[in-house]
Amino acid sequence: MITRFLFILIFFPVFYFPTTIKPNNRIDLLIQLSDEESYKDYLKSFIYAKRACILAEESGTSKQKAEAYYYMARNLIFVGRYNESYSLIKKGMNEEAVKKDKFFLALYKELTSIYYSRLYMLPQEMKENKEALQLVNPHTNPESKLFVSRIYMWIADYYTETHKYDSAQIYIDRSIKLAEEIPEQQYLSFRRMFRRKAYVYFYQAQIYIKQKNTKSALQFIDKAYKQAVSEDHVYLHSILEAYGDYYFLSEEYQNAINYYKKAIQNKKAFLKMSADINLKLSYCYKAMNDPSNEKKYLTISSEQRRYNERISRINVIQIAENILKVENEKKQANRNKNILAVLLVSIVLLLIIACVLYKQRKENRKRNEIIENKNHQLQKTTDSLMEKEKTINILQQKVSELIHMVKANSPHFWSHFQIIFPDFTGKMLKLNPNLRTSELTFSAYLYLGLATKEISQYTFKSVKTIENNRYNLRKKINVPSEKDLSIWINEYIKNTETEA
Structure with missing residues (x-):
């Protein structure tokens, strides 16, 4: 499973259904049952939504189909079935009930933004959120x-992910204010999918943790946990992990270990891996001078991360194909309109020519065939050039995003880099299977052509430290001193075949 994709699903809403559920309406009843299993048993929730979908597509309203698609997509995202969830999102947004109701449309845009956030497509995520707002x-x-x-x-x-904590604080303050304006009794009367106050507190705690403000962080972690428990939330690993982060920053490493292990057990109950939490456990044991356990949990983290990367590579390919398919459909629709206009004009011209130049119809027919063939060849050439230009632009955009993340010293640089260059890690590990994540990340900086001073500036490390890192990496992968390390890595990655 791709664990970084799983956490966000717990926080997002599903539909607001303002009408009372009718006892004799089986579709609405199945939707209600799906809602009741939300955040408890995602398989049951999906099954109820699937049954509702089958009935709705046979005899239900557009609104009922849109509701069923939404619940199914939400549960599929939780279990990592991103390809199927994307198709359901598009089907839902094509329903008349969604097109005609701004609130429904806003909910789908919110879901789409969460979908993009799982791909770390942050500009698209923000665009969807602003449109929903x-x-x-x-x-x-x-x-x-x-x-x-x-x-x-x-x-x-x-804004937290992009390290703009002042802006993050402004929006989380607004979020908390709106949530707390609603009386608790009325708040608890809403459907489960709407009750997100616990995670509003959690995000506030996350901002404080990023800023190492442990005292303020603990206050909101406690509020998040109490709120989640009061609402019968079962999937609590994120809050338990936040407790672990708090104790780690407070240098109470045994307490941090206890909470990290609770978080892992909570995720395990939902068949989720915990690569990042196991890595944090290794840090705790390192701080406690326990090399045996440090190595144990570092190994577990590495194994789980490698598995996650394999699954992630498959999901990313499927998701990219979906996005490209939608774009191609739009372009094809526009192209069809243009072709139709050209054909209509051509027919009129041919009729005029046929009437005026009847005696030369054979020559004209041959001439038209030549013109048509040239137009076809020109169209093929144009399409080929457009496709090449599109590929170059996409690659340039992705590399620009990576460079921007390096300049921002983003903690998500390495995961995003692996999505864009999925074969890089495997090829580097062929040189030395013991390369650490930090060394792989440093190799990625060199692969992108960053100089020593640039890396020093963006990572807030001294030039001497970066030079030592270069020396150590060169030694580990046996690069001769007379070779330029950046050029050597680029040529190696380019010329090395990926193992099947």
Whole structure:
């Protein structure tokens, strides 16, 4: 499983259904049962939604189909089935009920933004959140107020991920304010999928943890945990992990270990791996001068991460194909319109020519065939050039995003780099299987052509430290001193075949 994809699903909402469930309406009843299993048993929730979908597609309304698609997509995201979830999101957004209802449309845009966030496509994620925010007035009703609170929460998380903590604090303050304006009794009367107050507190705690403000962080971790327990949340690993982070920063390493292990057990109950948490455990044992356990959990983390990377590579390919398919469909639709216009004009011209130059029809026919063939060849050449230009632009954009992440010293640089260059890790590990993640990340900087001074500037390390890192890496992968290390790595990656 791709563990970084799993956490976000716990926090996002599903549909607001303002009408009362009718006992004799089996579709609505199945949707309600799917909702009741939310955050408890995702398989049951999906099965109920699937049954509702089958009935809705046979005899249900557009609204019921959209609801069923949404619940199915939400559960598929949780279990890492991103290809199927994307198709359901597109089907839902094509329903008339979604097109005609701004609130439904906003919910789908929120879901789409979460989908993009799992791909670390942050600009697209922010775009969807801003569009969702424009569709809903928080003062319309309490449900709308909670919805806007969630959007503010996602925006705060975006700014946290990009290390803009002042902006993150502004939006999380707005989120908490809206959520707490609703009386607790009324809040608890809403459907489970709407109750996200616990995770609004959690995101506030995350901001404080990133800033190493442990005292303030603990206050909001406690609030998040109490709120989640009061709402019968079962999947609590993120909050338990936050406790571990707090104790780690406080140098209470045994308490940090206890909470990290609780978080791992909680994820295990949902058949989820915990590569990042196991890595944190290795750090704890390192701080406690326990090399045996440090090595043990570092090994577990590495094995799980390698498995996650294999699954991630498959998912990313499928997701990229979906996105390209949508773009191609749009372009094909526009191309068809242009072709139709050209054909209509051509027919008119041919009729005129046929009437005026009847005696020369054979010559004209041959001439038209030549012109048509040339047009076809020209179209093929144009399409080929456009495709090449598109490929170059996409690669340049991705590399630019990576360079931007390096300059921002983003902690997500390495994971994003592996998505764009999926064969890089395997090829480098062929040189030395014992390369650490930090050394692989450093190799990626060199692969992107960054100089020693640039790496020093962006990572806030001294030039001497970077030079030592270069020396150690050169030694580990046996690169002769007379070779330029960056050029050598680029040529090696380019010329080395990927193992099947």
